[in-house]
Amino acid sequence: MSEVPSNVQIPRPNPVSIRDSASLMLTRTTNGNIEILLGKRAKTMRVFPNFWSFPGGGVSSKDMLALKELDLEEDSLAVMKICVFRELCEELGLTVSKNKLLSIDKKIRSSVIGKKENWLKYVQSGEITFDPSRLTMIRERITPIFAPVRFHNRFFHLHVSKNSSDYSLEKQTEFDEAKWYPIDQLLSDWNEHCINLPPPIFTLIRDLNDELKNGTELEKAVKNLRTESPEEKEINFSAGVVCIPVETETLPPLTTTNCYILGRKGGDLLIVDPAAKNPKDIQWIMDIIELLEGNVIGLLITHRHSDHYGDLDKFMELTNSKIWCSKHTSEYLELKDALILNDGEKISLKHPEFPIDWEVMITPGHCPGHICLFSDAGLIAGDMVAGYGTILIPNEGNMEIYIEQLKRIKNLDSRILFPAHGPLISIPEKKLSHYINHREIRQIKILETIKKGVGNISKISEIAYEDTKNVNIVLSELQTLAHLLSLERLGKISKQNNSWVYLRS
Template sequence: MNGYSNRLPKEPRLASSAVITRYVNGDVEMLMGLRHPEVPTFPEFWAFPGGGVSPHDRKFSENRIFLAGREEGASIVTLFRELTEETGFALDTGGEWIVVGDSIRKRLCGDNTAWAKAIDEGIFTIDEGLASLVTERTTPPLAPVRYTNRFYHIHFGRADIEPKHPPGRSEFTQFKWWSPEELLSEWQCGRARMAPPQVTFVRDIVEQSIDREGVLSTLSKMSKIPPMGRHKIEFAPGVECLPIPTATLPPATHTNCFIIGRGKKVLIVDPAVQNQEGFEILRRRLVEIHGEGKTVMGVLYTHKHPDHIGDQSMIKVLLDGQILASAETIKEIGYGSEIVDGQVIDLLDGYPWTVIETPGHCPGMVSLVSEMGILSADNVTMVGTILVPSKDGSMTRYLGSLERLKALKPRLLFPSHGPVCASPDRLLGRTINHRKQRHERILKVIQSGVHSLAEITLEAYQDSPNAPVALSRDQALSHINGLIEQRLVVESDGGYHALSQ
């Protein structure tokens, strides 16, 4: 396949999130919102209110004496602005937390400068002393848009106010006050979804809190030396993602190596190391795994493409145990134990994984099915598109694999590139429909009398003018090969012709 290349991930933007707590009957609760199913990142996940730092936020902070020159100035502005826009919460000039009226919320949603104007008019204010930075997390390089997100704690005390949705569509479909223990418990059993940064943050709070007052004291301790830097990326309980830099297809820059298992044994899936940077990332994590008292029971490869099997000479230095792969993948790497459709991989943690064959993108490609979701390899992605190579791929089998995944009704999909998918039925349905429409479009182009591959591609991909010509042409050929399999098209006289039905 053409198009593989090494690229650097995009630099992260600054963002702020509000960790709001309150007292209720002696317990401490924190506010989170359930993200709308149509938002591009982490739909239907619980998250703290917040958002990216805007140019208006930077300008506002530069013009305020108490914020000017402070590294965090713009982040503080974003914190208070997003809190008001998303929940309606604001600090009145008397220092009390209120919910702003509908007319003001409408202004805020329709004018990027309305929040700053409301501050100048004395409608509400900000107090940076109420917000304590408790952690900073940076989006891993598996997403096209990345943030360095600063989480600020604000304690409402016993303030009896509730969040209110803005007019029009909100980023959240509902709000809920959670105890950290309940939220973590719901996540661990699969009933609540959280984005990876929130998972480790909430776990830290729970593990460090020892009594009813523990949540606030833990957050206070965090504010003294906020945890920053690298954190574990957990897509779901027992599903850790370790992005490995690879020469892969754009817009991806990394391949998701997965570490699965909840107990003392883990399985490494697609340790795609190709260079020294990837080697060090995997080596460091393996050292941590052994330090946690866990053992690696083996390595599984989903398919034989180079951005998945990596450089075997480097990988064998780190992982020299059992290799599991399909017959086609074993033929490529030269060794391993064959896995087949329906085979169960038991990690002795009560959560087995079942192998299913999902060819099409690549011969012999497999996916792994569990109660938590499906490791879906290169079947779908949340960023970019999946290519079906004309040389050894099969559009017919690819569509069959997508239909099979959809029929399993997974809770989550864990793709090999990009972030976790929280709406598998929607993503799989959209991908299937897109491919079928393209298939039909190419057939109609051929039926109209266009016969050369170059001209068929030009006509059928008019809706994708910026797509690389070589890749579009290869995808068109994959569809044509599928049409030939269906006996709808025949190759003759140096071109492609529709068969009469």
């Protein structure tokens, strides 16, 4: 991503449609301890691959058909319950009768996995029990605006009896593994960066644990989890990494920049890319700071592009903090009192239980003086990668240095990438390899095009992007120019009489 170039007019994208979905938090009591059933999503999954999650999924047209056939249209939550029962069948081979989990015949389950509509057939024949009478809807959440796929999810809860059947992972492809996770161990693993949880699931489990720690009985604790708004205000990407997507004039298809608050509750806090300009988003950031009850030690700007910093004077006043940035960013933006960060420097965030060091990495290519931050939690990636969309290499960038820095980041073997735009990236190696290969292949294609005697940038760009649908012509030519300038620096081509020509070695 980048700020939109001044000479480019790009209409704001239409909002992503929001689909209905449902999930089921199953709990049980073992030796006096509450356990939660979670599955680890396969690396091939589009949404939250490699994350532990509840069984559930999106409402399908087959669920809507079942709603009519079962004559449940008067129940506003019935289709969500149908969805979660069908998903429970497919993913874990289970159904529910009152508060008991029942195994589903393997052949019947395979049939449902093959055709979703078969779930209704087996319910009507009595071969699958459908008894949602004990399910309690405990919370609603809508996927944040930065995601390419958005859901309005309803979370249900059921506490199951000791004599319930156990899950099976046969036939399905959604979960690589599953387990009954003791809630204390689950939150301990989260705090030590040993487990990944989708933000709404983490906050749900944390809030439940807080209720239980306060002595609240499970049934009442579950009821207390209801919140007024389905909007997720505290988006915990990882332990000590809270994301706040604020509205900015960034490159479509996105409309927001991720401001990050690093640090744990009651400890030092570092605000990364305080890009908010409007009062609503500024207040959102300050509300999270207040919630965390911490000490803001700095306001870090990853780079000089205008979609990465907002009302800096306001933020400095509200937090009593200074701007932190690279030497280049300080000079370009004329930030006279900024704290200058250097490559390899450590930023220590103090906390009585969970202190952490973030290593500063100066990663130019997209922009001179660009900063990334690396720790056990993952990598604050700025504009080196995007969770959704692409990264523009503008005129001040450098394509070969950008690719070189991508390879440097890849070698870190980071557990998660936290980009400045879009959702988190849970399989960094896959994303970074794609970026590197994609850029290198395009550069080779451009060079081969010039070797064939094509020298006009518009024609070169047309050939280079012939495999890309709905490409913006101006942006594609800007990226083609970035590759051409890289090839020129490498001594492979030169510009002669307003035409690019190949230099034979």
